[in-house]
Amino acid sequence: MLKKIVLGSALLVSSLFSGDINIAVAANVSYAIDDLKKEFNKLYPNTNVKVTLGSSGKLTAQIKNGAPYDLFMAANMKYPQALYKDDLAVTRPLVYAQGSLAFLSSKKIDFSKGIELLKQKDIRKIAIANPKTAPYGTASVEAMKNAKIYKQIKNKFVFAESISQTVAYSVTAADIGFIAKSSLFSDKMSKYKQGVNWYSVDTKLYTPINQGIVILKKAQNNSEVKAFYSFILSKKAKKIFEKFGYLVP
Structure with a gap:
């Protein structure tokens, strides 16, 4: 009976997470992002993670001009901090990995x-x-x-x-x-x-390259975006970043 309840709860959570999320990702993460998506989709198989890759500066400019991104994984802390200061991000920037x-x-x-x-x-x-x-x-x-x-x-x-x-x-x-x-x-x-x-x-x-992540204002009430954000800061994601040569906080 307990197994049925647990299975039912898992199916309910999975069904709640069944949409698209749009994330802006710094180009240096392009090599790790597929593995990150695969691991995330093991937990949330019905969430479709759409990725736009580019330089952090250009992605920031797009966000300021209204690009419909839900989450931003930048190549440093400068750009997400600027978005947070301008009230375009709803979470304080945190370091998800350190590049070299x-x-x-x-x-x-x-x-x-x-x-x-x-x-x-x-x-x-x-x-x-x-x-x-x-x-x-x-x-x-x-x-x-x-x-x-x-x-x-x-x-x-x-x-x-x-x-x-x-x-x-x-x-x-x-x-x-x-x-x-x-x-x-x-x-x-x-x-x-x-x-x-x-x-x-x-x-x-050179100064260590602390790479920052923020949830953007558009997605402040989006539970799937919050789930992806939490995953990127999790131990499972950190192992993937380490595999691709990053240092992790």
Whole structure:
């Protein structure tokens, strides 16, 4: 009898969660978002999670212009904090993961010099996410300035609109690029080897990239959005983020 009651309660909860939710997601999370959705749908199989990927700056501009997103997973805390301040978000921004930078090249690279290698003559083009709209681009510039090489190499930059586009540029249009380390943990990136094609950027050179999440005003009474929000902050989600190279709070 107890099993029937529990099963009935589970079916009732599942039936209550049976709509679409629209989430805006920073491009660096594109590699982990499918696994996150799959795990969430094990708990809420009838909720359809629709994802729009982009740079945090552009997604924030869309939200301010009325884009119908329910939840925002940004690449840093700056943008969700701005939305919260402007009363466009109903939850105070919380850190869901912490991102880090890596170098990537399709070529075999000697990484023994660290970030100084960017000054080499055979490094003619450096891919970087647009620092005006992409937090990983901002972190990349900060790393170069702290290493005191920015002015010497800024004419080599090839700008991408998002960190995911930077990955593509790093192995096609440029000799090397600054990417989100998380992108290296997808299956399609397995051909690029650590110490040969990619290497972590010294974390002492840039401010840790705290990535923030908020529920947006449109969805303040949406129970399915609240469920997804809680899931992203859960232990199950943290394990997925760790799998994709993130640090978790």
